[in-house]
Amino acid sequence: MLYQEIFDVIVVGGGHAGTEAALASARMGLNTLLLTHNLETLGQMSCNPAIGGIGKGHLVKEIDALGGAMAIAADKGGIQFRTLNASKGPAVRATRAQADRQLYRQAIRQMLENQPNLRIFQQACDDLVVENEQVTGVVTQMGLTFKAKSVVLTVGTFLGGQIHIGLQSHAGGRAGDPPSVALAKRLRALPFRVDRLKTGTPPRIDARTIDFSKMQQQPGDNPTPVFSFLGSQKDHPTQIPCYITYTNEKTHQAIRDNLHRSPMYSGVIEGIGPRYCPSIEDKITRFADKDKHQIFIEPEGLNTHEVYPNGISTSLPFDVQLEIVRSIAGMENAHITRPGYAIEYDYFDPRDLKSSLETKFIKGLFFAGQINGTTGYEEAGAQGLLAGLNAALYAKEQESWSPRRDNAYLGVLVDDLTTLGTKEPYRMFTSRAEYRLMLREDNADSRLTEKGRELGLVDDVRWAAFNEKMEQIALERQRLKQSWVHPKHSALTAINALVKTPLSKEASLEELVRRPEINYASLMQIADIGPGLVDPIAAEQVEIQIKYEGYIQRQQDEINKQLRNENSLLPSKFDYQAVKGLSNEVIAKLNQTQPETVGQASRISGITPAAISLLLVYLKKQG
Numbered sequence: 001m002l003y004q005e006i007f008d009v010i011v012v013g014g015g016h017a018g019t020e021a022a023l024a025s026a027r028m029g030l031n032t033l034l035l036t037h038n039l040e041t042l043g044q045m046s047c048n049p050a051i052g053g054i055g056k057g058h059l060v061k062e063i064d065a066l067g068g069a070m071a072i073a074a075d076k077g078g079i080q081f082r083t084l085n086a087s088k089g090p091a092v093r094a095t096r097a098q099a100d101r102q103l104y105r106q107a108i109r110q111m112l113e114n115q116p117n118l119r120i121f122q123q124a125c126d127d128l129v130v131e132n133e134q135v136t137g138v139v140t141q142m143g144l145t146f147k148a149k150s151v152v153l154t155v156g157t158f159l160g161g162q163i164h165i166g167l168q169s170h171a172g173g174r175a176g177d178p179p180s181v182a183l184a185k186r187l188r189a190l191p192f193r194v195d196r197l198k199t200g201t202p203p204r205i206d207a208r209t210i211d212f213s214k215m216q217q218q219p220g221d222n223p224t225p226v227f228s229f230l231g232s233q234k235d236h237p238t239q240i241p242c243y244i245t246y247t248n249e250k251t252h253q254a255i256r257d258n259l260h261r262s263p264m265y266s267g268v269i270e271g272i273g274p275r276y277c278p279s280i281e282d283k284i285t286r287f288a289d290k291d292k293h294q295i296f297i298e299p300e301g302l303n304t305h306e307v308y309p310n311g312i313s314t315s316l317p318f319d320v321q322l323e324i325v326r327s328i329a330g331m332e333n334a335h336i337t338r339p340g341y342a343i344e345y346d347y348f349d350p351r352d353l354k355s356s357l358e359t360k361f362i363k364g365l366f367f368a369g370q371i372n373g374t375t376g377y378e379e380a381g382a383q384g385l386l387a388g389l390n391a392a393l394y395a396k397e398q399e400s401w402s403p404r405r406d407n408a409y410l411g412v413l414v415d416d417l418t419t420l421g422t423k424e425p426y427r428m429f430t431s432r433a434e435y436r437l438m439l440r441e442d443n444a445d446s447r448l449t450e451k452g453r454e455l456g457l458v459d460d461v462r463w464a465a466f467n468e469k470m471e472q473i474a475l476e477r478q479r480l481k482q483s484w485v486h487p488k489h490s491a492l493t494a495i496n497a498l499v500k501t502p503l504s505k506e507a508s509l510e511e512l513v514r515r516p517e518i519n520y521a522s523l524m525q526i527a528d529i530g531p532g533l534v535d536p537i538a539a540e541q542v543e544i545q546i547k548y549e550g551y552i553q554r555q556q557d558e559i560n561k562q563l564r565n566e567n568s569l570l571p572s573k574f575d576y577q578a579v580k581g582l583s584n585e586v587i588a589k590l591n592q593t594q595p596e597t598v599g600q601a602s603r604i605s606g607i608t609p610a611a612i613s614l615l616l617v618y619l620k621k622q623g
């Protein structure tokens with residue numbers, strides 16, 4: 001049966017990528033359908049209930065700056081908030097929230113249900129309708145065909161999903177959910193490069209069977225950090241602590257004794273797992289000299305006794321899981337509520353995607369999230385937003401948009417994936433960005449909100465709040481630049497109490513803020529100088545802009561130099577044999593990747609500066 005209404009954009013999958021994709025497309029005014037297996041699992045966190053962290057928190061802020069949902073849901077669902085790397089420089093500071101699974105899901109669902117232009121439908125998508133290398137719709141499990149101008153696939157770990165616990169395995173998309181078998185088969189028949197990856201999760205524990213007195217309590221920060229640029233502490237529910245405990249020699253012995261029963265070590269699992277989120281069996285094998293590993297006991301929510309022991313992800317058999325858990329201080333009598341498991345699934349080589357996340361072989365078909373070889377809610381959400389907005393632009397027959405590496409972590413993520421591909425689950429880190437100082441959490445809005453507004457992603461409320469904040473910052477910077485303190489100033493004694501060497505000549509307030517020993521907040525407490533900005537987020541911006549001005553300018557100069565290459569577009573479906581002087585190896589690599597710009601070509605491994613010069617000469621000749 002053909003569904004009567006024709007959509008602009010169909011999004012398949014209601015996980016983190018799918019919800020952001022559907023919301024983005026609908027925010028841009030396009031008639032959008034979100035098709036997913038189960039409405040009860042919209043925005044479900046498959047693994048640990050936490051949002052953010054280093055690199056990931058940056059992505060969440062960027063999603064928010066572009067009008068997305070993740071930061072708002074994290075504020076409404078967060079039950080323990082922390083700023084990681086708080087004592088380090090602003091580039092690597094990162095927000096993290098432990099979330100109440102249910103509250104997070106509720107917040108996402110509420111946003112989806114209240115989003116104009118968006119329809120939601122519960123059904124598995126089993127097939128794609130492709131005509132003349134162009135996607136025109138999808139077919140559901142019950143044979144219903146939905147037509148659309150573009151389709152975004154965000155099916156997570158579900159494609160050919162196989163769950164492993166010890167040497168037993170069964171088909172599944174994640175615990176409790178069916179896999180996508182028909183769709184996986186259909187996609188494997190299309191000309192995409194496909195491979196298998198693996199990820200895992202720990203057993204969950206009943207908190208009533210844990211002795212928390214043997215563990216170290218870890219409260220959240222006070223005041224609690226806020227994720228969304230529109231959020232406030234008032235959005236946060238009750239805050240509760242996490243706990244810390246450790247594995248020990250007994251734990252490690254139990255694992256070593258049973259490695260032959262692990263599906264990973266006995267060769268049953270072929271997919272590669274996440275390097276930075278390894279299973280406990282991986283940790284004790286790879287770091288054999290360590291006598292303990294830290295475990296965070298994280299609450300799953302305010303209205304449940306279940307906790308998530310972060311750090312002991314495992315696919316060992318259940319009896320070994322029990323032995324591992326009960327060897328750990330505080331968990332001697334623990335009851336496991338759900339066993340840990342590993343899952344293997346299909347992913348597609350992201351080098352077969354354009355930077356808009358549209359596939360290179362099927363027009364109008366976009367991929368986002370775990371299907372592209374990434375791991376993590378934040379990586380998925382960010383890609384979802386990008387794919388959703390580009391699917392909308394495609395439906396409107398407008399040019400695609402993707403941020404550059406110096407605009408956003410989202411730009412770094414997409415460029416890494418589409419240029420280099422990935423052989424293991426890819427997660428974001430601040431170390432992946434070369435322009436870290438420009439890509440801070442605190443300035444995600446000044447980097448992206450204006451573009452979001454232009455694309456139609458940012459509503460009037462966010463736009464007004466953004467402009468007000470930017471104006472406050474500009475006015476305050478002007479005031480600090482133009483206000484001078486001279487040696488007879490009434491505030492001199494108070495200022496001298498803050499500095500190492502007393503002020504001997506006139507200084508502007510801006511110069512004072514630039515001094516390492518002075519911070520903006522303490523300076524503003526001085527009568528005749530303060531009170532300055534009331535909004536601590538805007539105040540932080542002013543302080544960072546002033547203190548790091550020199551470094552920021554240097555990075556901007558580097559970016560400007562690099563832009564020449566980024567702005568030089570390469571033809572699509574181009575045979576690089578035509579460029580004289582390139583080696584066969586370089587030709588093969590360029591032909592395989594088909595980079596969109598000279599900048600992207602320069603980041604492909606093995607592409608030398610000499611090859612880039614030849615490309616630039618060739619482009620110049622072509623005019």
Ligand code: FAD
Nearest residue numbers: 013014015016017037046047124125156200369370376380
């Ligand atoms: P998902 O969140 O998986 O959502 C996919 C959605 O698509 C689901 O709603 C599903 O029902 C729907 N769907 C699938 N197929 C179809 C279909 N044919 N038709 C309609 N709907 C469909 N990340 C980490 O960062 N660290 C970890 O330690 C970690 N461990 C994990 C452990 C496990 C066991 C699992 C399953 C995941 C783990 N993850 C981890 C990954 C994290 O859950 C994902 O990165 C993230 O959820 C990916 O988001 P997504 O939107 O791409 O897919």
